[in-house]
Amino acid sequence: NSLRELINFRIDIINHYASQGNEVILVAPINTKSCQFDYPNIRIIPVTLKRSGTNPWYDILYFNALRKIYAHEKPNYIFHYTIKPNIYGTLAARVCKIHSTAMIAGLGYAFSKGGIGNWIARTLYRIALRYADQVLVLNTYNKDFLINRKIVAPEKIILLTGGEGVNLERFKN
Incomplete structure (x- = not known):
């Protein structure tokens, strides 16, 4: 993002x-x-992305930009992370018939709060993630939440039990 x-x-x-x-x-x-x-x-x-914006017009522009990039570049595989790339990138990859993985480091605000905007985000996640080849998560809470709410099919979820992998040489105390 x-x-x-x-x-x-x-x-x-x-x-x-x-x-x-x-x-x-x-x-x-x-x-x-x-x-x-x-x-x-x-x-x-x-690419232009309004990270925390809720204007659907900007999200449509972002989706369309990704779709054009994917169609032009024709990558073998795409890796997405964070909510908007996971949603719009996965959908753009599907339209372009390119395999992709979504990484969910945390469920964040869209899943912890109510409201119409968060309901829309959860619904978009449910739609988009059905097209991801895999969905990577970092803890069993997120895994269980996504499965129990039928947001991701259980066979698509990969639990990274050791975490994402932090280079301890780069991130010293």
């Missing part, structure tokens, strides 16, 4: 796939002045 966070939290995975000779394309809003990668086969495609 932003380039700075994508690089900060996923750089080891990005470098791993790039080191295997894969072209890695990062699609995210640009919110950092510079970034330098270890491998030349890592590219950035900027």
Whole structure:
């Protein structure tokens, strides 16, 4: 949901796939002045995303931007994380017939509070995640919640019992 966070939290995975000779394309809003990668086969495609906005027009524009990028780039696989990329990215991947995985680090505000906006977010999650190949979660509470509320089919959920993987050398006390 932003380039700075994508690089900060996923750089080891990005470098791993790039080191295997894969072209890695990062699609995210640009919110950092510079970034330098270890491998030349890592590219950035900027996209506009209103992270906390609730205007459906901006979400439609975001979905359409992702759909165009996916159709043009034709990636072999797409990995999404955070709520809007999980919803709109997974739907765009489905439209383009590209396999994808959604990562849910936490259920967040949409699942902890009531209201029409959060109901819409949960409904969109339920619709979109049926098209993900897998849905990664970090704890049994989230896994059980998603299964019990019929948001994700049990066979699609992968529980990362060891967490996401934090590079302890980079994130020292």
